[in-house]
Amino acid sequence: MNNTQTYSLFTDFDINLFKAGKHFKLYEKFGAHKVTLNGQEGIYFSVWAPTAKKVSVVGDFNFWNDAENELFVRWDSSGIWEGFIPNAKVGMRYKYKIVSNNNDIVTEKADPYALYCEHPPQTASIIWDISDYKWDDKKWLSYRKDKNDLDKPYAVYEVHLDSWRKNENGDRLTYKKLATELVNYVKDMNFTHVEFMPIMEYPYDPSWGYQLTGYFAPTSRFGNPQEFMGLIDAFHQNDIGVILDWVPSHFPSDAHGLGQFDGSHLYEHPDVRKGYHPDWKSLIFNYERNEVRSFLISNALFWLEHYHIDGLRVDAVASMIYLDYSREAGEWEPNHFGTNENLAAISFLREFNEAVYSRYDDVQTIAEESTAFPGVTKPVSVGGLGFGMKWMMGWMHDTLDYFAKDPIYRQHHQNDITFSLAYAFTENFMLPLSHDEVVYGKNSILGRLPGDEWQRFANLRLLYTYMYTHPGGKLLFMGDEFGQYEEWNFQKSLDWNVLEFLPHQGAQKHLKALNTFYKNTPALYEKAFSIEGFEWISLDDAQNSVLSYIRKGHDPKNDLIVVCNFTPNTHESYKIGLPRKGSIVEVFNSDAEDFGGSNKLNKKVIKTKKLEWNGKTFSAEIMVPPLAAVMFQYEV
Missing domain, CATH: 2.60.40.10 (Immunoglobulins)
Known part of the structure; x- marks a missing residue:
């Protein structure tokens, strides 16, 4: 009946x-x-x-x-x-x-629109009501646009909630505990934003959350939806934005999920050349189907509306926009123009971004896109995809390859560390040192750096300081900030115990100070996506493996002079060209003793001389510490 x-x-x-x-x-x-x-x-x-x-x-x-x-x-x-x-x-x-x-x-x-799911490995949906949560972030939302604009600092801490920290008994932290412990830590470290690897319900822990079955439900591993809201609320009350990893590119074929939902290819494309992902053994959404596009865009807007999310980092965009992505000849079919672009996916991404920005002009969408596809961060109105930012994968690969080399050989690879500036302003780039760089035998960031212990930590501080002074937003994966020795393991906590040792303490202090300096230095973010915000002093001193450049904001008085020394040699009197007369003072030095450095500082005010150098009218002689970056500003 x-x-x-x-x-x-x-x-x-x-x-x-x-x-x-x-x-x-x-x-x-x-x-x-x-x-x-x-x-x-x-x-x-x-x-x-x-x-x-x-x-x-x-x-x-x-x-x-x-x-x-x-x-x-x-x-x-x-x-x-x-x-x-x-x-x-x-x-x-x-x-x-x-x-x-x-x-x-x-x-x-399971219900594709379920708001809550059973704790995996159970797979049922749970009837739930999220309308009763009382938000306390009205103040944050009132000025969020000012915090999220592209001329504001973006220092993002990427977190995998399950392995950031464990309880003493090895159990995972709850949303409630994270609302205290994680929020306090991110605030203390002075990051501006936190980015969660996917928290939508997923059945398989080793997927890290990238194989979703519950698109509208925060995972029940850490608590219920209201408790997740409480975590976001806590970040907002502490002036920290929250970015979610969002996965519209593929989904798993688990029996309770979206695959073959009603006995047909409902959500996935029926053509295996467009509907199956060979790398991840997963199914690909049918972007040609209107109802599927509505499902995905509704999902994106749901998190912005009901969970007050401040940004969406869109996973695997390259896999969406190319028909031949990770496919051999004969495994894909060109579009009707005879090219390899997935026109339906491109159209979908444009519509997604238009839908987001037309409703929320105070959030950002960020593309993980690893190719040279043009206009990822250009407006849809001029033919772009409409994203706010794009991960700068080329910078990441070149920089990590360069830093892995023994300093004695770096002079032969100067182009590796300067090449990113040739295209840095073609998109609105975010510089990522993400989870992908510390897994699958790649080693931790610290673990891939050369030299003895002192040199490795000096290299680490130099890498981060160079990253923070390079144009673009910043993203750092958890554990990198204190020099995690081992590769990331999703099954266990970060190695917090290493903070018993001074080099790791110094690395953490350095990153905290760097975040603070970045947030308080307009020259590093006001023109982060404009060529007007960057000027080379010297990029061709390969013999010394030294780079020098100027970062600029809206006010020339705030111009920042940056000098990076990628070798262990100290330069007691290194001459740099400068654009104008005056006196410069050191404002940041990654070699400071408090960070574990050798404390070779420029303690005195340095006067410029009217002596042309590096094509500039004036010049000054500074001390450049070993394996360090040092910054100066004109004395006002």
């Missing part, structure tokens, strides 16, 4: 928008919603399953009996099944049991 009652949250306008791929608030319609019908409280369920013959809701409210609560298919060919179940309540588990048109029973499916 079917005890489901007819009910709908959809209007004809909703259906038309959904079919057209223009409904971007589908989370208000699909899923499980608490409603009252004829004075009786219950749950309205709706799911998209256009090729299904029968759809039932099974769960705690009907002893998982598929005959109790069958849904009704709409008459309008939308493929939506819906109905009201009076005895279903918040907190109960449920799934959709779907019979396809050929009478094959599809595995019970």
Whole structure:
């Protein structure tokens, strides 16, 4: 006996928008919603399953009996099944049991729009209501635009919540504990933003969260949705923005997930050349299908609306926009222009960015895009993809390769450390030293640096100081800030115990001071994405492996002079050209004793001389410490 009652949250306008791929608030319609019908409280369920013959809701409210609560298919060919179940309540588990048109029973499916899921390895959805959380971040939201603009500092701490820190007994921290411990740490280290590796529900720990099954549900590993809101709220109350990793590029084929959802290729592209990812053994969304585009864009906006997220870092963009990505000849088919671009995916990304920025002009979208695809951060109106920023993968590879070399050989590779400035302003770049650089035998950042212990830590401080003075935003993976020795292991905590030792303490102090200096130095961020914000002093002193340049903000009085020495040799009287007369003072030195350095500092005010050098009218002689970066400003 079917005890489901007819009910709908959809209007004809909703259906038309959904079919057209223009409904971007589908989370208000699909899923499980608490409603009252004829004075009786219950749950309205709706799911998209256009090729299904029968759809039932099974769960705690009907002893998982598929005959109790069958849904009704709409008459309008939308493929939506819906109905009201009076005895279903918040907190109960449920799934959709779907019979396809050929009478094959599809595995019970989790709700694609579920707000909460069972703790893996259990796979049921949980009826949930997130409307009762009382946010306390109104102040942050009132000035978030000022914090998130591209002319403001971006120092991002990338975190994998499961392995940042463990309890003493080895258990993972909860959202509640993280709201104290992680927030306090990020604030103390003076990062401006935190970026979470994917927190949407995922079944398989070794995927690090990049294989999602619950796109609208924060993982239950650490607590419930309101507790995750509390974590974000705590960051906001401490002036720290929150960026989420978002994965619209692929999804796993787990039986309870989106794959073959109603017995057909519903969410994934039916052509294996477009619908299967050979690297990750996962399924690829069908960007040509309007309803799928609505699902994904609704998901992005959901996190911005209901979780007050400040930015979305979009994973694996390159895999989306190229039909031949990681495929051999014969494994892909060109588009109708005969080229390798996935036109539907490109169109989707443009629409996604337009949807985000038209509704939230105070957030940022950030592309992980590893190719030279043009215009990733250019506006859609001029043919770009419309992202706010893009990861600068070329800088990352060149820089890490350079720093891995023994300093004696660096003179032969000067171009590796200068080449990034040849294209630094073609996009709005963020400089990433991410989780991908400390896994799979690559070693930790510290572990790949050459020399004895002192030189390795000096190299580490130099690397970060060079990174922070290079144009663009900054992103650093957890553990790198204190010189984690071992590669990242997602199964265990970071090696916090190394902070018992002075070199690691010095590295942590340096990064904290660097974040503080960066946030307080407009020349490092006001023109971070403009060629007007950078000027070479000298890029060709390969013999000494020294670089010198000027970073500029809106006010010339704040210009910052940067000199980087990539060898262990100290230069007691190193001459640099300067654009104007005056006196310069040292304002930051990565070789400071407090950071574990040799404390070779420029303690006195240095007067310029009217002696042309490096093509500049004036010059000055400074002391350049070993394996260090030193910064100066004109005395006001």
